[in-house]
Amino acid sequence: METSDVIQLALIGISQGCGYALVAIGFVFIYRATEIINFAHGELMMLGAFMVLTFAQIWGLNFWLSACLGILSLGVFGYLLDAVVMRRIVGESQAIIFILTVAIALMLRSLAGIIWGWSPRSLDVPFMQDVQIGGIVLGMDRIAIILGTILLCALLYWFFSRTRTGLAIQASSQSQLAAYYSRIPVKRLISVVWAIAAMVAAVAGLMMAPVTQVDTGMSAFGIKAFAGAVVGGFGSIPGALLGCLLIGLAEPFLDFFFPAFKGVYAYIIMLVVLFIRPEGLIPQTFAKKV
Amino acid sequence: MSALLDVRNVETFYGPIMAIAGVSLAVNAGQIVTVLGANGAGKSTLLKTISGAIDCRKGQVLFEDKEIQNRDPDVVAARGIGHVPEGRDVFPFMTVEENLLIGAYGRGDRDAVKRDFETVYQYFPDLKTKKHDRAGFLSGGQQQMLAIGRAFMGRPRLMLLDEPSLGLAPLLTQTIFQIIRRINGEQGVAVLLVEQNAHAALEVAEHGFIMEVGRIVMDAPSPELMASDDVKEFYLGQSSEGIRGERRWKKRKTWR
Ligand SMILES: Nc1ncnc2c1ncn2[C@@H]1O[C@H](COP(=O)(O)OP(=O)(O)O)[C@@H](O)[C@H]1O
Ligand SMILES: [Mg+2]
Numbered sequence: 001m002e003t004s005d006v007i008q009l010a011l012i013g014i015s016q017g018c019g020y021a022l023v024a025i026g027f028v029f030i031y032r033a034t035e036i037i038n039f040a041h042g043e044l045m046m047l048g049a050f051m052v053l054t055f056a057q058i059w060g061l062n063f064w065l066s067a068c069l070g071i072l073s074l075g076v077f078g079y080l081l082d083a084v085v086m087r088r089i090v091g092e093s094q095a096i097i098f099i100l101t102v103a104i105a106l107m108l109r110s111l112a113g114i115i116w117g118w119s120p121r122s123l124d125v126p127f128m129q130d131v132q133i134g135g136i137v138l139g140m141d142r143i144a145i146i147l148g149t150i151l152l153c154a155l156l157y158w159f160f161s162r163t164r165t166g167l168a169i170q171a172s173s174q175s176q177l178a179a180y181y182s183r184i185p186v187k188r189l190i191s192v193v194w195a196i197a198a199m200v201a202a203v204a205g206l207m208m209a210p211v212t213q214v215d216t217g218m219s220a221f222g223i224k225a226f227a228g229a230v231v232g233g234f235g236s237i238p239g240a241l242l243g244c245l246l247i248g249l250a251e252p253f254l255d256f257f258f259p260a261f262k263g264v265y266a267y268i269i270m271l272v273v274l275f276i277r278p279e280g281l282i283p284q285t286f287a288k289k290v
Numbered sequence: 291m292s293a294l295l296d297v298r299n300v301e302t303f304y305g306p307i308m309a310i311a312g313v314s315l316a317v318n319a320g321q322i323v324t325v326l327g328a329n330g331a332g333k334s335t336l337l338k339t340i341s342g343a344i345d346c347r348k349g350q351v352l353f354e355d356k357e358i359q360n361r362d363p364d365v366v367a368a369r370g371i372g373h374v375p376e377g378r379d380v381f382p383f384m385t386v387e388e389n390l391l392i393g394a395y396g397r398g399d400r401d402a403v404k405r406d407f408e409t410v411y412q413y414f415p416d417l418k419t420k421k422h423d424r425a426g427f428l429s430g431g432q433q434q435m436l437a438i439g440r441a442f443m444g445r446p447r448l449m450l451l452d453e454p455s456l457g458l459a460p461l462l463t464q465t466i467f468q469i470i471r472r473i474n475g476e477q478g479v480a481v482l483l484v485e486q487n488a489h490a491a492l493e494v495a496e497h498g499f500i501m502e503v504g505r506i507v508m509d510a511p512s513p514e515l516m517a518s519d520d521v522k523e524f525y526l527g528q529s530s531e532g533i534r535g536e537r538r539w540k541k542r543k544t545w546r
């Protein structure tokens with residue numbers, strides 16, 4: 001294996017990890033605000049990609065406009081998903097909530113299949129061309145994922161630590177009752193958290209589309225993102241980022257050297273980490289912000 | 291003149307269990323009123339019912355002559371009621387300053403909010419020196435100060451204080467109660483103070499209610515309560531928990 005191959009694989013791995021990370025931080029946001037683990041999060045990512053595809057390739061709108069519309073539409077969808085469905089089951093047992101989110105996942109996948117068909121579609125994005133740096137060819141689509149993730153994380157960090165609404169969401173996640181007593185409209189803000197999480201998932205869907213294609217199978221991404229969040233220490237944002245990057249980075253190398261278990265390394269890593277360090281790499285208690 | 295807060299015949303349940311059974315009490319503007327009672331008497335439930343954290347099944351809660359029972363707590367808080375919950379419940383991962391800022395959430399008057407920060411720091415100088423520390427790292431007393439400061443930042447006309455002396459050393463309790471009295475006197479905030487520490491509470495309160503297993507069993511001006519034999523025996527006495535519990539059971543009949 002040559003240096004350039006290592007760099008290629010690393011780039012693929014890191015960008016894949018970034019994609020997982022965007023999905024993972026979405027459900028960590030939701031988990032921290034509501035203690036709901038949303039197993040339909042990969043489906044939200046898939047839906048985001050399909051929406052952008054609809055605006056760009058079916059309606060023929062400009063790509064960037066379609067991207068914005070696609071992300072916004074997922075924001076509305078996430079908000080309504082909470083306001084209309086999830087808010088009603090507050091206080092139900094974890095088992096009921098689990099089954100409900102899984103049911104929503106299955107319904108969304110079927111719905112997507114019915115609307116957009118079951119075969120993969122490709123989404124043409126303006127960042128497809130490869131770049132050559134020092135004799136190594138790098139996929140622009142991969143680089144875009146990494147840059148996009150860094151930008152989005154910075155934006156989210158700013159939002160949660162500097163804006164009034166962001167701080168209020170943090171407060172609601174740390175103590176819902178005390179937040180209520182402080183005049184924070186907790187219910188509405190929880191819906192806003194769902195909206196943000198869905199929009200971040202849509203960005204992941206949009207950015208992963210060029211490398212995975214858009215189809216209903218895309219939602220499986222959510223399970224690997226979940227594995228990444230568990231590896232990092234479920235409930236912690238830095239943990240989710242680290243866990244997802246680790247899994248993303250390890251996957252292509254393990255697939256390359258030991259192809260026997262191709263595709264399931266994310267879960268193997270999760271099991272190994274759970275055996276050695278069940279609380280994850282960065283447990284929630286040490287992750288103070290966001 | 292009608293009362294600032296008027297609780298009428300309120301009944302609150304946890305599932306099938308009735309936690310408060312037909313409680314009525316009133317707090318006038320600018321007044322400090324205390325509700326005394328042992329663990330499990332239903333004091334916290336009463337405060338939660340007032341602030342909307344729990345719905346009541348029967349009765350009414352009037353604040354400034356408007357019904358507020360069974361509203362969401364953020365709506366009740368916006369009406370002018372600041373709840374300082376049992377066990378402080380500060381936002382542990384946020385700084386002292388951020389906690390206070392959250393307390394002022396929903397207020398538009400930025401300049402006044404800035405002044406209120408200074409007011410809180412004046413009452414609680416400890417908070418000023420720790421303003422960039424995470425609330426979770428503060429001592430119990432400092433967290434209690436922060437919880438009171440946070441509620442104050444909402445500029446309430448009535449503060450509900452749930453056992454502010456819980457787990458604090460006597461000296462610290464005294465300091466905090468003095469500040470409660472100052473906030474009441476200087477800012478005109480009425481206070482409904484729930485306590486097990488009858489001594490400290492009756493000293494600052496004008497009027498006291500005594501609660502037992504979900505009911506108000508006695509109510510009188512503080513000096514009268516302090517002089518009452520029953521109160522002396524069960525709430526101001528030195529006797530241990532076990533003896534107190536037994537005696538209460540025997541004596542309760544005389545109160546009803
Ligand atoms: N969440 C709850 N679920 C069921 N019962 C509760 C709950 N909270 C309190 N109770 C019961 O209601 C009664 C009153 O409790 P509480 O209001 O906390 O009393 P206090 O604050 O005076 O100690 C107690 O018997 C307690 O066991
Ligand atoms: Mg209590």
